[in-house]
Each structure stands twice: as C-alpha cells, then as structure tokens.
Amino acid sequence: MAGGRDKEVVKRLDGIGETLLRQIEKSESPTYQVPVRTLNNIFFDKKSGTIKLGDKVSDRNFLNIAHSRKFMQTLLVASEIKKVIGAQATVSIRDLYYALKHTIEGTQENTFEDQSESDPCIEDIEASLDLLREELHLAASAKGIIAGDVQLRDGKDNIDLAKMGSGGWSVPSNVEPENIEFKKVKADYVLFIEKDAVWRRFNEDQFWKKNNCIILTGRGQPGRGERRMAQRLNKEFGLPLLVLCDADPWGMYIYSVIKQGSISLSYSEEKLATPAAKFIGLTTRDVETYKIPKEVTIKLNQLDVKRLKEMESYEWFQKKEWKEEFSNMKEKAYKLELEALSKKGIRFITEEYVPRKIKEEDYLP
C-alpha cells in the first residue's frame, strides 16, 4: 500500500522515541508533549468552517508518578503501530488493545485494563503527530454503502460503483488517496443519506443514475470512511454535498458532524469535515410545504427537547435559517422521519421531494 506515506508516518513515530532518547542521554526526565483534548481547547474555526483543536499542550513526564502509566502506555501503542505498519497490515483499535495487553513481568500490573485506556493513547498520537488514524494503519468501524457512476481503484481491483446491483459497495474504513484512487467520477453532486433503509429506496429507484449523482449512507452517525469519502468527492471533484436526514435533533446533529465535525475528533476534522455541505431535509417546515399529514409526525419527547436546546446553543447553528427551523420544531413540538414521506407514496421521496428540493435549491446552510 502506501509506501511513501508509510515512511513519513514511521519517521514521525520514530521522532517520539528519538526525542526521549536524547533526553535520557542528557540525564533529563523523559518528557513528551500532547495537545490538550479537553473542551476548553476545542473551538469552532469560522475560517475553515470546522471544529478544531486549539494550541494548548501538556507535558507527559515519565518521572512524574501521575504520568508514568500513561507514558508507558502511549509508547507501547506507538511501538505497536510501527510494527503494524511494518507488517503492512491494518488492525482495529480493539486488536491493538489486545495485542498490547499483558501482565508486566514480575508484577501484578497489566499494561492496560481495558480498551478505554488504549484508545486515548491512539488519539494522543494522532493529535500530536497530526496524522489520521488511517495513516497509522488503524481501522475504524466502517458501515457505509455507496453507489453511483464512479470508478475507483482499490489495491489491485478496479471497482465500478455503477454496477453494484441492489447491494452497493461497502465503504472501507480507509479511503485515503494511497488506498482509494478515483479513476472516473461522473456526478453533479453527492447525496449523503442518514438511513440505510432510505438509501435502498434511492438505489432501487436508480436515483443516482437518473439524477447523475452519487448516493452514500453512513447508517446513522457515519464513520470516518464515509465522511472522508464525501470530503474527497467534494474537495477533489468540486461536487456539492447534500445531506438528507430525519427532521429531529439527532438527524440534524448528524448533518452538523458531516459539515463541521465532532468535538471528539476535533484534532482530525480538517481532514474529515465538509464545510460546504448543505442540509436538503427533512425539516419540520416541510410538513406544510409538502402537505405531509400530521399523523406521521411524532411528538417531541423530553430528550428531544433537551437535545434541541443544546443544538440551539452551538456556534455553528447561529444562522437565521437554522434558528427558524429550531423554533418551528419547538412550536410544533413534533419531529418526523424520512420514512414518513412514504405516506405520500412509495416513491414520493425519490421522485418528488428530493428533486423539488434540488430544483428550488431549498437547503439549510
């Protein structure tokens, strides 16, 4: 796979060890720096339109007894990652945890008690070396599906996403240019669909063929692979990204993650988020515009209301159109699911709703 990139990654990993070695040779206490990943170092960067990590760093000092366990763990993780890259393999973060778990010789102490101890070490390494998890040969869970008039090269295989039948191509966790090379992209836009059941409606109706677009789903909150895929199609081919979600705080949050990123992945969002994304629907306002019967709306519950309140406070939702939508949702006190459009007919969503939205450019920003 990625020969050149791997070399660069290994060089950065080695850098950690070399710095420590120099400190030890100088009889200094081995220390390395990691970016602070707590909320007070995370901000929404208006210029790039993504959530970002600030520049606060903290020292991790081997001789500080409060740091030494984490120090040891981070070095173990870094060294295992180097091994994985050397073996030209990709492993899951759960594999990594198990590979490193052992009782330290002559003690009763385990290197890691559970995966919640190894995951933050991975994040520290990603953030401090400014690398994507995929570049470290670590696989995230990948659950997305894609179809459209796209040809790509993945390893030795030429893959035609226009010939995937009713199934679709399962998006891998690593879609970095070293792994996935686009050979042909014939589309006017990418439609990112929250739910896979709805994606199947669009695929069955050959929406992507009739409307010259690419359809993608992340089955709920999308994984890194799907988000990076959308970003690459947007950045490299200039394709608009339209996001189709439920009209509820959860669907709208999924949109916000696709567009500006999530707090937990703040250190990678420049490489995952697609700030140009637009929200094509559903909105609660659609209920009137599209004459959707009230019976298929769902009353907001307490959790929805609480979540809605949180969403209203997010900096990136401080836009007129979103304020209107949130206040309409509160006023009507209902939400609705994409499947509710089936009330208007089996193919209403593919033949009327989405085409009209696109024609009228009726998006939320």
Place this chain on the structure above:
Amino acid sequence: MAGGRDKEVVKRLDGIGETLLRQIEKSESPTYQVPVRTLNNIFFDKKSGTIKLGDKVSDRNFLNIAHSRKFMQTLLVASEIKKVIGAQATVSIRDLYYALKHTIEGTQENTFEDQSESDPCIEDIEASLDLLREELHLAASAKGIIAGDVQLRDGKDNIDLAKMGSGGWSVPSNVEPENIEFKKVKADYVLFIEKDAVWRRFNEDQFWKKNNCIILTGRGQPGRGERRMAQRLNKEFGLPLLVLCDADPWGMYIYSVIKQGSISLSYSEEKLATPAAKFIGLTTRDVETYKIPKEVTIKLNQLDVKRLKEMESYEWFQKKEWKEEFSNMKEKAYKLELEALSKKGIRFITEEYVPRKIKEEDYLP
C-alpha cells in the same frame, strides 16, 4: 424482477380477500386463520434441524370486538403489500407502517399507533401464506459484507465478489433466486464471521483467495439477507458453512441462529437456517490448545452466566461437545473475543488459528 413469483404471491394475498368475500356473501362473520406464534407452538424439529412453527392456528373474527382492530390492520397491511408489489418496489417495514398510518375518517382513531402494531401483521401474513418477507417485497435491515470468488447477477449488473477491494460487497436484504442469480461459485467452503472488524482482517489478508473460500459477515447478529445467502451457498453448491464467533454466550447464540434459527422467525426458518453449519471457534478450550495468554480472557459477568444457563437448556445444544464447552466456560469463568487472538500476532487468526482448525476439522457440531 420476479414476475412469476410475484404473481404467485399476489394470488395468495388475493386469496385472503376472496375467502372473506365469500363469507360476507354467505352472511357469515368474516374470519381468517393465522398460525399461533407463541412459544407453545414453536419447536425444534430434529428431522430438518431447524426451529419450526407448529400447526396450531387461531381464528381472527371481524365481528369479535377483541379481534376487529387487528383484523382491520392485517387487511390494510395485505392490501398495501399488494400495492407495493404492483409498483415493483421494495419498502422497509417502517415505510409500510407510515404508508398505512392515518386517522380513520370521522373518528379520532388511528389505524396504527406505532410500528409495533404493523410488524405483527406482517408476520401473520408471512406465516399464514408461507411466504418470506422478501417475497412480499419488504426489506429487512441489511448490514452484511461478502467477498470471494463468486460471480452473480443482480438485476442488470454482473457482480464479481472477487473484485471488491478493501470494501466488499454489501449484501442486500433480498437475495432470493429471483433477485440474485449465482453465475460462478468457486469455493471450498463459506466462512461466516461474527464481527466486521475481523472480516476486514480476513479480507485484507486475502484469506478467501489463498484458501479458496467465501468470507461473509453479518456484523453481529446477522440479518435475513446474510443468513439466506449462506443457506443458498450451502444448499445449492454444497459448500460447508463454518461459523467464527467470540467464545461467549452471545457469539455462540449467533451461531445457533445461523444453524437452526431463532424463535421469533420460527415460521421462516426452513428458508433461512443452515442446519449443516459448524462452529469453528472460538471456544474457551482454545485458550489451552492455542496457548492464548490468560490476560486477554474476560471474566464472565452475571449476565453471561445467566445467558449461559439458558443456552445449556436449549434442546439443540444437547450435544456432548457443547456440554463440554459450556462446562469448561463455567469452570474457567472466562470468555474471549476474536480480537484477543491478536495477542498472538496480527495475522495469527488468518494464518494459524483458522487454517489449523480446518486442517484438524476441530469443529463443534
């Protein structure tokens, strides 16, 4: 799609209406029969090796006030299904629910309050007409992935499962012969892997190519599409089905669903279960056989112990080998995950564990 099959299905749906019509013409109370789907009508059929529905039926009588709501709902569902088939579409069971939900004119009464009212009607129709959900053009959630030297035809697309790169083909919900036609199947067996992260290890290592097999995952408890796919490959091509799960009551239950079916789908299990399936691992006995360090085992919790006790009582687990495995698990009081094998090396699972198991035919029945 399936012209001939659709006609047969519509004929059976019409049959419900015709029977009722004749009853009405004779001034009888409209009544239809549905198989009883409660536990006391479900049994393990040793001959077929699957869980089955018994032959108890119950009447549903329109003029019985306790039945009339359900009577109306079932007819609504049957008539919508006919419409969906007529439109040559496939819909999710959530779509179906929404399509039918409305307030009955002149009343405050909704046809359905939520999906938990429409789903049992679908099951009644499946069971009473002896049809698979897929034949009714209803899509279940599909989340599986497959790769191997298999060529199939899906609609107009010829799909080569040997050329799916790192992603794999996303298994659709409907893999009935009318939708999926196998053109070439070159494999010695099918390996059904519980977890998608592990499936990715096997795919990355090109296990299916090196070992002439097909690799399939259902990401946890598999959906109908993956199970039917495995069954077809077993029945139509005589391929042994080997199931690779965690060594815990949950993984072993997944195996048991693949092999003999589930109680909730008892009425369809003859068409979904693969009684010839074998359990290739993990087992707790493997810990000694494969010298797996104790550190990567996990202590059984209360829920595990409870579930284990239930499993021990199932008729289909009354086999010497399973009794030994269950008692070993209880004695050792630990479980372990597939990823724990990473402790023995990144590719231990693909290069040593599974090949040795197959060579020694070290399976549980």
